[in-house]
Structures are given as C-alpha cells and as structure tokens.
Amino acid sequence: MTLTFETRLQDAAGRIGRLAVSTADSVIQTPTLLPVVNPNIQTIDANDLSSAGAEMVITNAYIIYTTPSLREQALEEGLRSVVGFDGPIMTDSGSFQLATYGDIDVDTTEIIEFQSAIGTDIATPVDLPTAPDASVAQTEEDLQHTDEAIARAMSMETGEMAITGPVQGSTHPTLRRRAGAAARKHACDLYAIGAVVPLLNSYRYAEMVDVIVAAKEGLGPAVPVHLFGAGHPMMFALAVAAGCDLFDSAAYALYARDGRYLTVAGTAHLAEMDTLPCECPVCLEHTSASLQMASPEERERQLALHNLYVSFAELRRVRAAIAAGDLLELVEQRARGHPALLDGYRRLLAHVEYLERHDRASKGGFFGVSQEAASRPEVHRHQRRVTAVPMGSEVLITEGDCSASGGYDTCWRLMPPFGPVPMALQDSYPTNATLPQDATEAERRMAMDGVRRLVAAHPSSRFTVAHHGWPPSTLAAISSDVVMIDLTD
Numbered sequence: 001m002t003l004t005f006e007t008r009l010q011d012a013a014g015r016i017g018r019l020a021v022s023t024a025d026s027v028i029q030t031p032t033l034l035p036v037v038n039p040n041i042q043t044i045d046a047n048d049l050s051s052a053g054a055e056m057v058i059t060n061a062y063i064i065y066t067t068p069s070l071r072e073q074a075l076e077e078g079l080r081s082v083v084g085f086d087g088p089i090m091t092d093s094g095s096f097q098l099a100t101y102g103d104i105d106v107d108t109t110e111i112i113e114f115q116s117a118i119g120t121d122i123a124t125p126v127d128l129p130t131a132p133d134a135s136v137a138q139t140e141e142d143l144q145h146t147d148e149a150i151a152r153a154m155s156m157e158t159g160e161m162a163i164t165g166p167v168q169g170s171t172h173p174t175l176r177r178r179a180g181a182a183a184r185k186h187a188c189d190l191y192a193i194g195a196v197v198p199l200l201n202s203y204r205y206a207e208m209v210d211v212i213v214a215a216k217e218g219l220g221p222a223v224p225v226h227l228f229g230a231g232h233p234m235m236f237a238l239a240v241a242a243g244c245d246l247f248d249s250a251a252y253a254l255y256a257r258d259g260r261y262l263t264v265a266g267t268a269h270l271a272e273m274d275t276l277p278c279e280c281p282v283c284l285e286h287t288s289a290s291l292q293m294a295s296p297e298e299r300e301r302q303l304a305l306h307n308l309y310v311s312f313a314e315l316r317r318v319r320a321a322i323a324a325g326d327l328l329e330l331v332e333q334r335a336r337g338h339p340a341l342l343d344g345y346r347r348l349l350a351h352v353e354y355l356e357r358h359d360r361a362s363k364g365g366f367f368g369v370s371q372e373a374a375s376r377p378e379v380h381r382h383q384r385r386v387t388a389v390p391m392g393s394e395v396l397i398t399e400g401d402c403s404a405s406g407g408y409d410t411c412w413r414l415m416p417p418f419g420p421v422p423m424a425l426q427d428s429y430p431t432n433a434t435l436p437q438d439a440t441e442a443e444r445r446m447a448m449d450g451v452r453r454l455v456a457a458h459p460s461s462r463f464t465v466a467h468h469g470w471p472p473s474t475l476a477a478i479s480s481d482v483v484m485i486d487l488t489d
C-alpha cells in the first residue's frame, strides 16, 4: 500500500485524517484541496501554492502525454520537474477531456504506464464520466467501462504508485452505491467521485449530496474519498460533512482569469468591488482599485493567490470545526450564503441514518440557530435513545417545573426540538443545547415526534404532556390517550 489513511477526529460524516504518501515520503492532513496545475499555463508558481497551504497538487497526465515538449521533459526529468512541486502529485487521466470533447487518444493501459514512467504518486485510470440525468441503461453501460478500466489499472505492474478508483453513476443513487461497492472490490488506494462538475456548475447541491452519500455507502467509511473537480470554498463544509476528504480544482485559476474573486459565500467580480473583504496577504497589500489597474497578468496572479488563500483558510476552518464538534453549525452558516447550499444542507439532514452512523456521540455543545437544526442527527439519536430509559406508570412531560409534579412517578422536561428529556440528561450533550427562547412550529412538531415515539415504546405507562400554549397544529399527531395540559390556561 502506497497510501495509508487514518481518521483522527470525526463530526457528522466529516473527518480529519492523515494521508501518508510513501512514494513522496510525506503525510498530508485532510480534508484538503489539491490545486490543479496546468502544465501549459502556470498562473502561479509552486512555491506560492505551498505558501497558500497546498500539501499536494494534481495535474493532467493526458495533457503532458499529448504535448511533445512536456512529455519529453516528464520522461527525462520526471513529473516533479515539470510541475515544479516538491510534495506529492496526483495525476488525472484525460477522462475529463473525454467527457468534454467526447474522445481522447489514450486508453487506460497507455496512460497508467505513462503515469508510472514519469513518477506520479497517485494515478488515475480512464474512467467514463456519465453526465447528470443520463438514463439508467446508459449509466450502467458506462459503469461497466469504468469498472474494466479500474481492473486493468490494478492488474498492471506499476510498483509503488497508488491508483485511484473513480466512482461514477450519474444522478442515480442506487448506481452510485453499486459503483462505490464495485470500485472498493478492486482495493484501490483512493476513491474519487466523478462527474459532479456539471452539478456544481448548475448549483445542484442537493443532488451533489445524494451522489456523495450514495457513493460513500457503497465505499464504506474506512477509505479516503476525493471529489473530482470540486474546489469552490463555499461548498467545502457541506461536502466534507457529507464525507469527502479531498478536493481538486482549477477554479482558483480559472476564476482569476475572468476577474472573479472567491469568497465562502460565493463569487464576486473584482470590477464591482469597492473593498476587499478578506485578510489574506493579497487583500492586505492591495486595494480593489490597485488590482483593477494592475496589468492583466499581475491581476490574474494576485486574484488566483487570493482565491487559494480563501480556499485553504476555509479548509482550516472546516478542520477546526470538526475538532470542536461544530461542523454542522459551520455548514449551516455557509447554507445562509446561497439558497442552493441551503437545499444541500437540508438534503444532508434528510440522510439522517447515514449521518447518525458516522457522527460522534459527544461534542462540545449544540447551538440551535436555525429551523434546520431541529432535523440534526443529534435530535434523532436522542429521541431513539430515550425510549430505552425505564419509567414509571404515571409520567409527566412538562415545559414547566418538575418540582411540582406530585402524583407522577416520573417527570421529564419537554424541550423542543429534542422532545422528552429525562432530568438526569439535562446537563449532558446534546440536550444541554443552547436554543432560542421561542421554539418554532417545526421545533415543537419535532419535539412532539419524540413524545410520540416515547409513548409508543411504553404502552403500559400513562402520559401527561404540559406545554405553554402550543398551537393545535403541533399537537395533532399525539394519541388521544395522552392527557394534554396547556399551562397558560
């Protein structure tokens, strides 16, 4: 094994990991971004990539292979000399060109041999990216091709070089899951979810989440997972929370060429900016006006650098959030930046069983700052777990005070969105949550879901629920055997 992956800390389905790349004698921290280095157009040099935070880069073996001067240099002096980067280098195979132009001049055997000859650390076979919304029949046919390409790459004598297993499957979760499981059977070093670029370009973040979750279910939790072609900092927190460890993108350079300035809330146009709202070295040393007046090359270089700085700053923030156990709070903040990201976050919460399987049981604190927080995995886990807590035959669940609960064997707090909370758990995670004073309708309904689950689990107990003026719409689904008391009456 050339790559070894170790997970250190976990939050939602995101994790902080260490990826050891033995051929480059280095260990990189994940989640991270691999900036795309275009061997023909070097916007910024490799030293600047490192100082912005890049620990590994990716380039395209197909472009090098088909450009005679680069090919010669790569074969004679090695890939590191072409790219000018000292750390580990991953190479793509030309599949993206295949998807874009419909045809390329190499097959997996040829391009894997070439990747091995030039000293790639992590190589990619020629997978077949299937566009979103393709038919099931087409997607299955394409998957067959990708599976054969992986099998071929894994059967070759390529020494220590690591091999990526691409996971395709269009927008069909069942096929993504199957493709993940099929790729895993080949025991690749790394797995990469493909053909998400068209989803990202059209802001289809909810489907991106479905694709990631399905692929991850097929792959299992132990392996490192890369998201091909994803590199906008606005979506890192969401994609990490869904389970991705590595990203790669040319976005920093492509956007810079168009005068576009990346932020964690989206993309701005330098020409329309009065002030640079960022504390990276570029933005501290320049003004919007000075960058607009600079030469096109200099402007592009400085914008690309800024774009990289914000990307790596966001990845550090994501890692810090995982360590602190508040990654979902960060996702929630980012979801306020764009409605499509909010769709993505809601879709992630809808995969509650998947999240619960990965999420760690105890974290620092639960901050309820949105409607969506009511659907977080911690709430579902709490409601499932408390059904197992023993209780008496006369039970009071109240928003009020348990000290006045004479006549009841058991008194629990009624706490939106968690629902019934035993007194003994009030100071424990997650029910020691910091929540707004006024619960919303959605939070009360979620709390009543919890009551319903508890009542169903204890058919021989009699339940009384005391609330402060909750509207009938939040109470409707409670069985008529439960006595309801409105404390405001």
Ligand code: GUN
Pocket: 092, 093, 094, 095, 096, 124, 127, 129, 166, 193, 194, 195, 196, 197, 228, 229
């Ligand atoms: N780059 C962006 N998307 C893809 C993909 O689906 N496959 C490969 N190999 N590279 C990509």
Ligand code: ZN
Pocket: 278, 279, 280, 281, 282, 283, 284, 306, 309, 310
């Ligand atoms: Zn900046």
